[in-house]
Amino acid sequence: MPFNLLKLFLIFILCVAGTVALIAFRGFDTVDARTNFTFDAVYFCVVALLSLIIRFAAGKQKAVKPLLYLQYAFSLTYTFYCLFSPQSFIFAIVEFAIILVAVFISYTNILPGHFIIVITVLLTLNGVMRRGKLFYAFMQIPAAHLVCITLAIIFANGFQAFINFISGDKLTKLDESDRLKALKWWFFIFREKFEENKDIDLDVSKIEVRNISKSKTSALKESSFLQLQSPEMLSAALTRITQRDGNFSYESFVKRSEIVFRKIMAALSENAPQKIEHLVSDSLYNRFTFIADSKKRTPVIPVDLVINELQIAQVNIEGNFDVLQLFVRAASYDYTPLPHETGLTPEALKADKSKTLKETLHSQYYTFIRKPSARTKNAPGLLEGQCPNCGSPIQIGQATRCPVCSSFIRSGDHDWVLTKITEAAAYSYTEPSLVPGYAEITKTDPAFSLHNIEDKTAVTFWNLRTAEKAKHGPSQKIGAGTASFASFTATSPVLDSVSLKAVSLEGALDTCYLLVSWHDDAGRKSLRDVYVFTRKHNAKTKENNALSSSHCSNCGGPIASSAEAVCAFCSSPLIDDSDWLLARVIKERDLEYLDIQSKAAKLQPAAADISAQPAITNSANDIIMITAQILMADKVIDPAEMLMLKTIAARHSISEAKLNQILDSVKTGRVHVPVPRPRSVQAQSLISDAVKMALADKTIAPSEREALINLGMQLGYTKLDVNQIINRELTKLTKPRY
DSSP: OOHHHHHHHHHHHHHHHHHHHHHHHHOSOOOOHHHHHHHHHHHHHHHHHHHHHHHHHHOHHHHHHHHHHHHHHHHHHHHHHHHHOGGGHHHHHHHHHHHHHHHHHHHTTSSOTHHHHHHHHHHHHHHHHHHOOSSTTGGGHHHHHHHHHHHHHHHHHOHHHHHHHHHTOTTSOSOHHHHHHHHOTTGGGGOOOSSOOTTTOOOGGGOOOOOEEOOSSOOOSOOGGGOOSOHHHHHHHHHHHHHHOTTOOHHHHHHHHHHHHHHHHHHHHTTOGGGGGGGBOHHHHHHHHHHHHHHOOOOOEEEEEEEEEEEEEEEEEOSSOEEEEEEEEEEEEEEOOOTTOOSOOHHHHHHOTTSOEEEEEEEEEEEEEEOTTOOOOSSOOGGGTBOTTTOOBOOTTOOSBOTTTOOBTTSSSSSOEEEEEEEGGGOOEEOGGGSTTHHHHHHHOTTOOHHHHHHHHHHHHHHHHHHHHHTSOOOTTTOSGGGGOOOOOOSSEEEEEEEEEEEEOOSSEEEEEEEEEEEETTTTEEEEEEEEEEEETTOOOOSTTTTOTTBOTTTOOBOOOTTOSBOTTTOOBSOOTTOOEEEEEEOTTSHHHHHHHHHHHHHSOOOOOTTSOOSEEOOHHHHHHHHHHHHGGGTOOOHHHHHHHHHHHHTTTOOHHHHHHHHHHHHTTSOOOOOOOTTSHHHHHHHHHHHHHHTTTSOOOHHHHHHHHHHHHHTTOOHHHHHHHHHHHHHHHHSOOO
16 A cells, blocks of 8 residues: 555544544433533644644644644544434534535635635534534534545546645645645635635646656745735836836736746757747846757656746836846646657646656746836737837847847837846845946946846856857957956856946946856855956947847847957947956955945945835845854854754755855855945845745744844844844734735
8 A cells, every 4th residue: 555545544544543432432422412512612622722732832834734634633533423423413414514515615716715604603503502512513614625625636636636635745746835725724714805816726737646756946835925025115116117008017917927937948948048039138048058058958848837926026117127026936847758759749748647757846036127118019029929119020030130120129128028037045136226336327328227237247157158168268249357267167057146236437447346146056066256347438338239248239140159359240340338348257355346345335324224124135045145154253153043044045945955055155265245334224134134034934933033133233233123123024924915
């Protein structure tokens, strides 16, 4: 007998044994109202007391599963006992049937969830008046809920699928968090809407019997804390966009972005990034191309893609661009065919349950940008594969300029462009106005944008990695600074993030400092480099080609060779005074970078109001690195501090191996992160984000609170300040979202 089936069988046997014990202890059901009331009350109190003990002993997050099994076991035992009673057998059957129907009707959204409360109250009154059973109906709701789920899954996918679901078998495609949500029998009672509620409803199509090679990373247990903006700020920013663009809507954008997500996943599975070149910036395309060229693998067959969450997490109005951050949580299931397997289709693989599918989990932010002057059209646009200006179909290889109307299709002038895909653990955001020197450069160069220079830097990163792999020089469009590139040849480089940290307008050259966070999967090393770009003072940015730095800025033709000095298509020079060129690659500990950061810190006011919402969002990786560096000042991280770091890592699906990799990089000095100035804007955002991540499940252990207070005091805050931040974040997390 399979192990999971054995577990369920043992639970069933325990329920039957409990029923027999009850019968032996007090006999079959009687009509003595006083005795029944006492027994029901004691039974209910025992279940409630055991639930509380488990809740406080295991903690809120870990107690969910044992609590569910306990409550279902006691509910089933009580139901069996009532049904076995010969004196009230008929009444018990009828009343349980009523409860079952009420649960089923509520669960299928025919009536709202509070309908079950009305039925329960009526049955309770009937039970008290007829047989003195105050808790009779309430204690059978979990059993009725379980029966409904059982029937739904068995009829949809068979008995084995139900075994997988109820036991948490790893062969199911359903996320563990989604499985537990479906098992929480009290969830459906609190429905207030008549339409489908994705946070509660169970999609039985995800529960099936098949072999799945599970992802090495764990799924996010909770994702509500990844909503980067408060509902009020998000709504205000969206309102500003809709006031300019009456055709824009949240729902239509999410639908369009889902099309993009599915296209990208399909292209990556097929090793065909050229199919999506027109959808993304040059840096993303270079990233996809590098991965495809490095693996040289047989294209996998995408069998299924389950999107668990798709929502706008942040909206920013930045002057040159409107920016939408879309949070995606999904799981893809692919099949790698053997050499002799040909003609396989996704439909055939879906039906053939003997094939083992590989699971990959995705928790990412998709960054879309467009110009404030752009307007949503009631017709297919760039995201659907057509020129956003004239509507002509975009062919493969026509990623920059439309051959019909000659417009630059990825300029953001006409439609949204996908510029970044960032893992949830690596995502960070800083208001451009807080970047030292940003306000000054935009006065002399209004077209300069954070997205332009960051995309250029990411293109440079992948160009360097390609040059390392091919053992030739990088493109002339990068610059001469690659000679100072003190790194190593990475076999499996992964670019985590690129962020503009400072701009300097001193001297004959303007200078940009960009932090590049990346890691080598094969070498298990976390790295951070500062790319220093320069250009002639007072030069102007070319707007049309802002996200196409791997293409000619005049005609949009691709730059095919690193040795090209002029465009092969229009003979225009590939480098002019407007181009940012890589001058050097330094580290965060280098005096040049420390000096520019020190000058910038003196110009920024301290964050006096600790209760204010910070304008900076730190990534989980950064918080772990900076916190570890602060706490390692005495060469050791105590257990409470380590627990806090593990909590932050776990809530962002950062594996323990990856966490140790980050900590080792800090400990060995391979990574040195400048610690924020006490009580600065950066220090405030760091402690706020650390608190937010530690409170993701709306609770905090005393040891974690102690570690957060210690971190806050290292950043110049008092114990009262940190507790105030904790209370603020708790209030935000417990406030209902409408």
